[in-house]
Every structure is written in C-alpha cells, then in structure tokens.
Amino acid sequence: MKRPGKITIIGGGIAGLCTAVYARQSGYEVDLLEQHQSAGGLATSWRRGEYTFETCLHWLVGSNPGGTLHAEWREVCDIDRLRFVxxxxxxxxxxxxxxxxxxxxxxxxxxxxxxxxxxxxxxxxxxxxxxxxxxVDLPMPHPDQLWLARIAGMLKMLPDLCWLGSFWQGRPRVYAAGPLVIMTQS
Ligand SMILES: Cc1cc2nc3c(=O)[nH]c(=O)nc-3n(C[C@H](O)[C@H](O)[C@H](O)COP(=O)(O)OP(=O)(O)OC[C@H]3O[C@@H](n4cnc5c(N)ncnc54)[C@H](O)[C@@H]3O)c2cc1C
Structure with a gap:
C-alpha cells in the first residue's frame, strides 16, 4: 500500500540499505543518500588484479540456511546468490x-x-x-517473535541455560578480544 510522505535515509551501509528495503515494502518513497561512490559502508570489498580485498565481513551471522536469521536476510537481499566458505x-x-x-x-x-x-x-x-x-544447536530467538512464542523459545533454551550457569560456576572467566585472550580469576 502506497503511503504519503517520503523517507530520506542518510548513509548506504547495511543499516541504511535495510531501512530502505523495509520502508519501500511499507509503501514509502525513499531517498537514500550515500557520500561514497558505492553503497555498502563498512561491509564492502574491492578487487585489484586477481585479489579481493575484504576489509570487513569475515563471517556473517545468519549464513546457515536453516537458521532463524537467514530468513531475515532473505527479506532484504538475495542471500542465496552468495557463496559462503x-x-x-x-x-x-x-x-x-x-x-x-x-x-x-x-x-x-x-x-x-x-x-x-x-x-x-x-x-x-x-x-x-x-x-x-x-x-552448538542452541536456538536463536527470533527478534520479531510474539511473546508467547518467545516464552516457548526460552523454555526450550532453559536446559542449556541451566547447564551454562553450572558450567561457569567456579571457573575462570575468559575475555577474548581478537587474538588477545585475557583470563581473570573471579
Ligand atoms: C574490521 C571490521 C570487521 C568486521 N567484521 C564483521 C564480521 O565479520 N561480521 C559481521 O557481521 N560484522 C562485522 N563487522 C561489523 C559490520 O561491518 C558493521 O556492523 C556494519 O557494516 C555496520 O553497518 P552500518 O550501516 O551500521 O554502518 P556503516 O557500514 O558504517 O555505513 C554507514 C554509511 O553511511 C555513510 N555516511 C556517513 N555519513 C554520511 C553522510 N553525512 N552523508 C552520506 N553518507 C554518509 C558512510 O559512507 C557509510 O556508507 C566488522 C566491522 C569492521 C570495521
């Protein structure tokens, strides 16, 4: 349904692009302003010779076709055209x-x-x-789930969450930041 009014989005990164897709799906006219020559923001790569320079995305949450977030990606892009390695x-x-x-x-x-x-x-x-x-199979709750489905999802996760709680008890905490791992006793 076409709605009155136009939305202007500043920035053509993933966030701006997704906003544009949802705004168009909701019937709004959209102007997307990007200062660079191509959209993508941080999530861009470029080729020089036979090399691809990938400065950002090394992994993508939602790449698994069976996962909850994969369906979210399907809403905003043709994710099945991407090849995940x-x-x-x-x-x-x-x-x-x-x-x-x-x-x-x-x-x-x-x-x-x-x-x-x-x-x-x-x-x-x-x-x-x-x-x-x-x-490894801990289900990821869907952000759009209704509260009843959310509670059902939480109940499913409960055994794993209890297990996780007992796992951490008395264990050193590990903080990982890139290749740097800091261990503290707490
Ligand atoms: C080194 C690195 C590695 C990463 N690795 C991963 C990863 O492996 N997996 C993962 O999921 N995420 C990763 N991320 C995070 C992910 O890339 C970002 O969270 C995501 O791309 C951010 O998107 P965004 O649209 O919010 O912002 P941005 O990508 O920053 O987009 C903002 C856009 O707005 C434009 N803009 C800004 N100001 C203006 C203006 N005044 N007028 C017009 N245009 C403007 C910019 O040019 C840019 O295109 C990584 C990030 C970095 C930096």
Whole structure:
C-alpha cells in the first residue's frame, strides 16, 4: 500500500540499505543518500588484479540456511546468490619464533590442537570444547517473535541455560578480544 510522505535515509551501509528495503515494502518513497561512490559502508570489498580485498565481513551471522536469521536476510537481499566458505581454520596466531596456534572450526580438531599446545590445561580445554558441543544447536530467538512464542523459545533454551550457569560456576572467566585472550580469576 502506497503511503504519503517520503523517507530520506542518510548513509548506504547495511543499516541504511535495510531501512530502505523495509520502508519501500511499507509503501514509502525513499531517498537514500550515500557520500561514497558505492553503497555498502563498512561491509564492502574491492578487487585489484586477481585479489579481493575484504576489509570487513569475515563471517556473517545468519549464513546457515536453516537458521532463524537467514530468513531475515532473505527479506532484504538475495542471500542465496552468495557463496559462503566454511574454512577449516578460523584463525591462526603465530608468534615471532614461528610457533603457531590454529583455531579450527571443527571442535574435535580444536580440542586436539589446544591439548597439544597446552597439555597442562587438558581438563579445562575439554570442559570448554564440551561446552561448544553442548551449545552448538542452541536456538536463536527470533527478534520479531510474539511473546508467547518467545516464552516457548526460552523454555526450550532453559536446559542449556541451566547447564551454562553450572558450567561457569567456579571457573575462570575468559575475555577474548581478537587474538588477545585475557583470563581473570573471579
Ligand atoms: C574490521 C571490521 C570487521 C568486521 N567484521 C564483521 C564480521 O565479520 N561480521 C559481521 O557481521 N560484522 C562485522 N563487522 C561489523 C559490520 O561491518 C558493521 O556492523 C556494519 O557494516 C555496520 O553497518 P552500518 O550501516 O551500521 O554502518 P556503516 O557500514 O558504517 O555505513 C554507514 C554509511 O553511511 C555513510 N555516511 C556517513 N555519513 C554520511 C553522510 N553525512 N552523508 C552520506 N553518507 C554518509 C558512510 O559512507 C557509510 O556508507 C566488522 C566491522 C569492521 C570495521
């Protein structure tokens, strides 16, 4: 249904573009102003020769076609045209002496790698990797859900949340910021 009035959006990043899509779907006329030559904001890449320079998005929440957020992406873009690459190695940290730590996407490989690098921490490492296995299917509540569906979703999550609570009890807290990991006893 066409509505009176026009919406002017300043900035053609993901937020501005999504706002424009929803405004158009709701029947508004839209002016989208972007200061750069192309839209996309932080989520842009460019090619030089045979290389793609990807300065921002390295992973996308909602890439899994079965996941809740994938449906959200479908509303605003043709996400099925994108090719997602699931790397075996998520990140690698190397020190100045050439020693390296591989963070694998596969939890069994990750566990083996961490135990190899720090065998003295084997018990904690196995607690950590078991937590990943336990929580891998934790359902993500949909932001648009009605309250009844939200409560049902929370009830489904309850066993995992209780498990998570007991998991953290008496454990050191780990704060990760990029490759830097800080551990504090609390
Ligand atoms: C290094 C890096 C890595 C990241 N990695 C990931 C990742 O792996 N996965 C993930 O999901 N997210 C990642 N993010 C976050 C994600 O990229 C951003 O949250 C998202 O792109 C922000 O979108 P936005 O539309 O809010 O803002 P922006 O992308 O900043 O868009 C704002 C737009 O507004 C325009 N603009 C500003 N002022 C004006 C003006 N006065 N007139 C006209 N135009 C204007 C700008 O040119 C820009 O295009 C990463 C961010 C960075 C910086």
């Amino acid at each position: 699931d790397h075996e190695e998520f990140v690698r940290v190397e020190d100045e002496h050439g020693a390296s730590l591989h963070i694998y996407a596969d939890v069994d490989c990750l566990e083996a790698e961490l135990v190899k690098v720090a065998p003295e921490d084997e018990i904690e490492i196995r607690h950590f990797t078991n937590a990943i296995r336990q929580l």
